[in-house]
Amino acid sequence: MAQYTRVSGSVGLITLQNPPVNALSAAVRQGIVDTVKRALGDPKVKSVVICGQNGIFCGGADIKEFGTNMSGPPLVPMIHAIEAANKPVVAAIEGSALGGGLELALGCHYRIAHSKARLGLPEVSLGLLPAAGGTQRLPRLIGVPAALDLITTGRHVTAAEALQLGVVDRVAEHSTVDAAVKFALSVAAKSLDARRISTYPCPRPSDFDALFEGAMQKVRQSARGAIAPVACVQAVRAAATRPYLQGMEREKELMATLFTSGQARALQYCFFAQRAVSKWNMPNGARWDTSKPRPVHKAAVIGLGTMGRGIAVALAQTGMSVVAVETQEKQLMEAKQAVSGMLERGAKRRGLTPAALHKISYSHDIQAVADVDLVIEAVFEDMALKKKVFQQLSAVCKPGTFLCTNTSALDVDHLASQTRNPELVVGMHFFAPAHVMKLLEVVYGPQSSPQAVATAMQLGKKMGKVSVAVGNCRGFVGNRMLKPYIEQAFFLLEEGATPELVDRALEEFGFPMGVFRMSDLSGLDVGWRVRKGDGLVESGSASGQPTRLREGRRYSPLGDLLCEQGRFGQKTGRGWYQYDKPGSRVARSDPWFHSFLEEYRARHGLVARRIDHQEVLERCLYVLINEGFRILEDGIAAGPEDIDIIYVFGYGWPRHRGGPMFYAGMVGLATVLERLEHYRQAHPDVPYLQPCSLLRRLVASGSPPVHRWREVIKKLHSQL
Ligand SMILES: CC/C=C\C=C\CC(=O)SCCNC(=O)CCNC(=O)[C@H](O)C(C)(C)COP(=O)(O)OP(=O)(O)OC[C@H]1O[C@@H](n2cnc3c(N)ncnc32)[C@H](O)[C@@H]1OP(=O)(O)O
Numbered sequence: 232m233a234q235y236t237r238v239s240g241s242v243g244l245i246t247l248q249n250p251p252v253n254a255l256s257a258a259v260r261q262g263i264v265d266t267v268k269r270a271l272g273d274p275k276v277k278s279v280v281i282c283g284q285n286g287i288f289c290g291g292a293d294i295k296e297f298g299t300n301m302s303g304p305p306l307v308p309m310i311h312a313i314e315a316a317n318k319p320v321v322a323a324i325e326g327s328a329l330g331g332g333l334e335l336a337l338g339c340h341y342r343i344a345h346s347k348a349r350l351g352l353p354e355v356s357l358g359l360l361p362a363a364g365g366t367q368r369l370p371r372l373i374g375v376p377a378a379l380d381l382i383t384t385g386r387h388v389t390a391a392e393a394l395q396l397g398v399v400d401r402v403a404e405h406s407t408v409d410a411a412v413k414f415a416l417s418v419a420a421k422s423l424d425a426r427r428i429s430t431y432p433c434p435r436p437s438d439f440d441a442l443f444e445g446a447m448q449k450v451r452q453s454a455r456g457a458i459a460p461v462a463c464v465q466a467v468r469a470a471a472t473r474p475y476l477q478g479m480e481r482e483k484e485l486m487a488t489l490f491t492s493g494q495a496r497a498l499q500y501c502f503f504a505q506r507a508v509s510k511w512n513m514p515n516g517a518r519w520d521t522s523k524p525r526p527v528h529k530a531a532v533i534g535l536g537t538m539g540r541g542i543a544v545a546l547a548q549t550g551m552s553v554v555a556v557e558t559q560e561k562q563l564m565e566a567k568q569a570v571s572g573m574l575e576r577g578a579k580r581r582g583l584t585p586a587a588l589h590k591i592s593y594s595h596d597i598q599a600v601a602d603v604d605l606v607i608e609a610v611f612e613d614m615a616l617k618k619k620v621f622q623q624l625s626a627v628c629k630p631g632t633f634l635c636t637n638t639s640a641l642d643v644d645h646l647a648s649q650t651r652n653p654e655l656v657v658g659m660h661f662f663a664p665a666h667v668m669k670l671l672e673v674v675y676g677p678q679s680s681p682q683a684v685a686t687a688m689q690l691g692k693k694m695g696k697v698s699v700a701v702g703n704c705r706g707f708v709g710n711r712m713l714k715p716y717i718e719q720a721f722f723l724l725e726e727g728a729t730p731e732l733v734d735r736a737l738e739e740f741g742f743p744m745g746v747f748r749m750s751d752l753s754g755l756d757v758g759w760r761v762r763k764g765d766g767l768v769e770s771g772s773a774s775g776q777p778t779r780l781r782e783g784r785r786y787s788p789l790g791d792l793l794c795e796q797g798r799f800g801q802k803t804g805r806g807w808y809q810y811d812k813p814g815s816r817v818a819r820s821d822p823w824f825h826s827f828l829e830e831y832r833a834r835h836g837l838v839a840r841r842i843d844h845q846e847v848l849e850r851c852l853y854v855l856i857n858e859g860f861r862i863l864e865d866g867i868a869a870g871p872e873d874i875d876i877i878y879v880f881g882y883g884w885p886r887h888r889g890g891p892m893f894y895a896g897m898v899g900l901a902t903v904l905e906r907l908e909h910y911r912q913a914h915p916d917v918p919y920l921q922p923c924s925l926l927r928r929l930v931a932s933g934s935p936p937v938h939r940w941r942e943v944i945k946k947l948h949s950q951l
Pocket residue numbers: 251252254290291292293294295306327329330331332353354357359360361362363503506507
C-alpha cells in the first residue's frame with residue numbers, strides 16, 4: 232500500500248509500504264493511484280514527493296505476482312498519470328530504485344537520490360524488459376548508448392554514476408526525503424513543460440546503424456541463446472526510431488512475448504532459488520535461522536597453489552586479516568607476488584586503493600596459524616597429504632578454530648576424523664579462479680556442528696559468494712553430477728561422435744564451453760590422477776589395448792590414452808583439440824585425434840554411427856539430471872534449487888534454462904524418464920542410464936512442479 236501525509240504545509244508525501252523492498256504489488260499500485268489522485272486534488276498541495284519506507288525506494292514489480300492472475304491497476308497508465316500531473320512530483324530515492332521502481336521515478340518530474348542508493352533496470356536478468364516505459368524514457372533522458380548499456384546488462388549504478396549519466400538530478404548526503412521535500416517546495420511554481428521525459432526527442436546518434444548492429448552482436452554473443460537481451464535492443468531501437476506512443480506499443484509487444492516465455496520463468500525461478508539456498512537446512516534438523524555463526528576476524532589459507540591464492544585474495548578483500556602459508560619457499564615467494572598482483576588489479580578495477588594488500592601476512596611455517604579463527608586448507612588434492620595437514624592443524628590451532636578443506640571430491644568426514652574436534656570441520660569447495668567464481672559448496676558431514684556450517688555460509692556471503700550447503704559424498708553435488716555427464720560424452724565418441732559435434736550441441740544449448748573444450752581448459756590430467764587413484768587406469772601402451780570394462784561396467788579409456796600421450800589439454804597444446812602453442816586458448820580440430828579415434832574404434836570393433844545434437848543433449852544432460860535426482864534421494868542436497876544454483880553459478884549451466892532440475896521439469900519428467908529408458912534399452916552396457924527411483928516416483932505422482940518436489944522427497948525419506 233501507500234501512505235499519504237501532507238508535510239511542510241504544501242507537500243503531499245506518498246510513502247510506498249510493502250516490506251522488505253516496497254515491491255509494486257497490486258495493493259501498492261492501487262495505493263499510488265489513490266494517493267496521487269488525492270494529492271493532485273488537494274488545493275493545499277503544491278508539489279508531491281514519492282518515497283519508500285525503511286530506507287528503500289522500490290525494488291520494482293512484485294515478481295511473486297508474475298504468473299498469477301495479476302489484478303490491480305497496471306503500471307503504464309499509473310506512471311503516465313504521474314508524468315502528466317500539473318504539480319511537480321519528486322522521487323526521493325533511498326536504498327534501491329530498480330525495475331518498475333526506477334520506471335516510476337522516471338515518470339516523476341525530478342529525481343533525488345541518496346549517495347548510497349543504487350539504481351537500475353535489471354528486468355533483463357528476469358527474462359523481461361522494462362515495460363513500464365523504461366525502454367522509451369531512459370534513452371530520451373540519457374541518450375541511446377548509455378540506455379542500451381543499462382537496459383541490456385541490467386547493471387545497477389551508484390547514485391554518483393546516475394548523477395553523471397543524468398538519471399537523477401541531485402544526490403543527497405543525509406535525509407533524502409527532507410532534501411526532496413525542500414526541493415519540492417522550491418519548484419512548486421515552476422513550469423513542468425521541460426520535465427516530462429516522454430515528450431523529449433530521443434537523441435539519434437550519428438553512428439546509429441553501427442551502434443545498434445554492434446549492440447545486437449554483443450548481446451547475441453554473450454546471451455548464449457537468451458532472448459530478453461535481444462528484445463531489449465529492439466525496444467531501445469524503437470525509442471530511437473519511433474514517436475513515443477508507437478515506441479510504447481513496441482515495448483508492450485516485445486514484453487508480451489517475453490512475459491510468458493519459458494526463459495522468463497527459468498530466470499525468475501533462479502532469482503528465488505538463489506535466495507532460497509541461503510536458507511539452508513541439514514538432515515539432522517539444523518537450520519539457517521536457528522544456527523548462529525561465529526565471527527571470523529582472522530583466517531588462514533594453507534597451500535598457495537592456484538586455488539589457495541584465489542582464496543587468500545577473496546578472504547583479504549573482505550577486510551579481515553589473512554595468514555597465507557606455503558611450506559615451499561620458492562612457491563611462497565611466487566604466490567606472494569601473484570596474490571599482490573591480483574589484489575592490485577582488483578582494486579584498480581573498482582577504483583580503490585589495494586588496502587587488502589596489508590591484510591595478508593605470509594609464512595612457510597604452519598605454526599603461524601595458531602591464533603586464527605578459521606583455516607581453509609588448499610593443498611594438493613591428495614588424501615595422505617591432507618590428512619597430515621589436518622592432524623597438524625588440530626594440534627597447532629587455538630581451541631575452537633574452524634578447519635575447512637577446499638577439496639573438490641575427497642571425503643570430508645575422513646579429514647574430520649583426523650582432528651580432535653570433528654564438529655569444527657567442514658568443506659569449503661571453491662571454484663577456480665576462487666576470487667572470481669561466485670559458487671561455494673559448503674560441505675557438512677554427520678559430525679559438523681550447525682555453527683561450523685553457519686560460519687562457513689556467512690563467510691561465503693562476506694566473500695560475495697553464492698554459498699550452498701550440501702552433504703558429504705564423492706564429488707559432493709557439482710562434481711558428482713559432472714562425472715556421468717563427462718563419461719557419457721566419452722561413450723558418444725566411441726559410438727561415432729566427435730569432440731566438435733558434442734561441444735557444438737552443448738554450446739548451442741547455452742554452455743559457455745562444451746565438455747571437451749572444458750576438459751582441455753581444466754586439464755585432462757586432473758581426472759586421470761583421480762581415476763588412477765581409483766585403480767581404473769590400465770596402461771594402453773603396456774597391454775596394447777586397455778579393456779573397456781571396469782568393475783563389471785563399460786568404461787571408456789579414451790581420456791587415459793590421451794594422457795599417456797602427454798596430451799593434457801591447453802597447457803600442453805594438445806588434448807581433445809590442438810592449440811597453436813601450450814597455453815594458447817583457441818581450440819582447433821585435430822586430424823591426429825580423428826585418426827586416433829578411428830583406429831581406436833577399429834581396434835575395439837566399434838562401428839561409428841550418425842549421432843545428432845538431440846542425442847548428445849539427451850544423453851549428456853539426462854544422465855546428469857538423473858544423478859541430480861539420486862543426490863536428492865540420498866539427501867545430499869536439500870532441494871532442487873540447491874542443485875540448480877550450483878550448476879548455474881559453478882558449471883556454466885545457462886541461467887535462462889533455470890538449472891538442470893528446473894530444466895527437467897520444463898522438458899517434462901515423463902519425457903526425461905522415457906528417454907533414459909530408451910537409451911538404456913539401446914545401450915544396456917552404458918552406465919548411468921538407469922532412471923533413479925525418485926524420478927520414477929515423481930512421474931508416478933503426476934510430475935509435480937519443481938517447488939513441490941520436496942514434499943515427494945520427504946515422503947520417500949520417511950518410508951526408508
Ligand atoms: C506488466 C508489468 C510487468 C512486469 C514489470 C516488470 C518490471 C520489474 O520491475 S521486474 C522486477 C525488477 N526488480 C528487480 O529485479 C529487483 C529484484 N530485487 C533485488 O535485486 C534485491 O532484492 C534488492 C532489491 C536489491 C534487495 O537486495 P537484498 O537487500 O540483498 O535483499 P534480497 O534478499 O535480495 O531480498 C529480500 C526479500 O525480498 C524479495 N524480493 C526482492 N525483490 C523483490 C521483488 N521485486 N518482488 C518480490 N520479492 C522481491 C526477495 O525474494 C527476498 O525475499 P525472500 O523471501 O528471502 O526470497
